[in-house]
Amino acid sequence: MNATVRSLGYAVLGADDLEKWRSFATEVLGLQVVEAGQDTLRLRMDGYLYRLQIEKSDTRGVTTLGWEVAGPRELAELARRVEQAGYTVERPGPDAARARDVTELVRFQDPDGLTLELFYGLTSSLTNFVSPTGNRFVAGRLLGLGHAFQLVKDPDAHLALYRDVLGFRLSDHIEVGPAAVATFLHCNPRHHSFAFVPTAKDDRNRGQGVGHLMLESESIDGVGRALDALSAHGGKMTATLGKHTNDKMISFYCESPSGTGIEYGTGGIEIDDETWTPTRYPSAHYWGHER
Numbered sequence: 001m002n003a004t005v006r007s008l009g010y011a012v013l014g015a016d017d018l019e020k021w022r023s024f025a026t027e028v029l030g031l032q033v034v035e036a037g038q039d040t041l042r043l044r045m046d047g048y049l050y051r052l053q054i055e056k057s058d059t060r061g062v063t064t065l066g067w068e069v070a071g072p073r074e075l076a077e078l079a080r081r082v083e084q085a086g087y088t089v090e091r092p093g094p095d096a097a098r099a100r101d102v103t104e105l106v107r108f109q110d111p112d113g114l115t116l117e118l119f120y121g122l123t124s125s126l127t128n129f130v131s132p133t134g135n136r137f138v139a140g141r142l143l144g145l146g147h148a149f150q151l152v153k154d155p156d157a158h159l160a161l162y163r164d165v166l167g168f169r170l171s172d173h174i175e176v177g178p179a180a181v182a183t184f185l186h187c188n189p190r191h192h193s194f195a196f197v198p199t200a201k202d203d204r205n206r207g208q209g210v211g212h213l214m215l216e217s218e219s220i221d222g223v224g225r226a227l228d229a230l231s232a233h234g235g236k237m238t239a240t241l242g243k244h245t246n247d248k249m250i251s252f253y254c255e256s257p258s259g260t261g262i263e264y265g266t267g268g269i270e271i272d273d274e275t276w277t278p279t280r281y282p283s284a285h286y287w288g289h290e291r
């Protein structure tokens with residue numbers, strides 16, 4: 001296997017109220033707003049033009065994950081492999097790429113119908129990222145925007161897609177319930193860029209789909225300030241500050257105006273394939289993360 005996904009490049013979320021997102025993103029998360037038209041809000045966290053795109057829509061939550069690949073040869077190879085695995089791959093052409101501000105993209109549906117895009121060439125911004133809260137993020141070319149955690153109907157199908165087709169490697173497993181195991185996968189030094197857990201629920205808007213996106217601050221102070229800002233903002237915390245067993249991240253969880261959770265953390269470990277050995281944990285938390 002040669003071509004693999006390199007990082008989580010962008011996520012597209014639907015929301016009914018863009019102004020709620022604007023204040024949540026700037027006041028709580030410390031993301032920078034980039035104007036992108038009446039029905040779209042783009043949010044920056046590093047040197048790229050955007051990392052999150054919020055679209056005014058009746059469909060709430062994450063509608064698309066954009067996975068970055070190394071270039072045109074890798075994109076063609078991965079698209080071919082996705083097709084060989086039985087998925088229908090759309091090649092929507094230059095207009096779709098321009099709409100995302102990437103050089104080229106292809107698109108398909110994951111086993112649960114979530115849209116995945118493979119792309120290369122996300123546009124760099126001409127200006128420095130300036131966080132409205134003074135935060136700095138662990139992101140950039142190598143590590144991407146963070147991670148996505150998805151509740152899936154068919155974990156075997158997701159494992160086959162992400163590991164065997166897209167080239168992710170196993171980070172570890174966590175037992176999250178009596179019979180439920182979460183699987184964590186990496187595609188760069190970030191401990192995981194994608195994770196999934198099986199769900200029995202069948203509704204895309206309730207209990208299925210991307211449960212949370214993780215954004216990583218460079219410091220615990222960035223996390224503490226975001227916690228203070230969340231309470232000043234009247235935002236909904238969904239899990240208190242806690243420390244994860246597998247990636248060692250100290251984080252809290254809150255609900256975004258799209259309904260999707262945001263994990264806001266710091267101190268996640270980086271791993272390398274030369275020395276990493278997948279392990280297993282009986283819990284996701286050393287302490288905290290009370291719901």
Ligand SMILES: [Fe+2]
Pocket residue numbers: 147149212214263
């Ligand atoms: Fe997470």
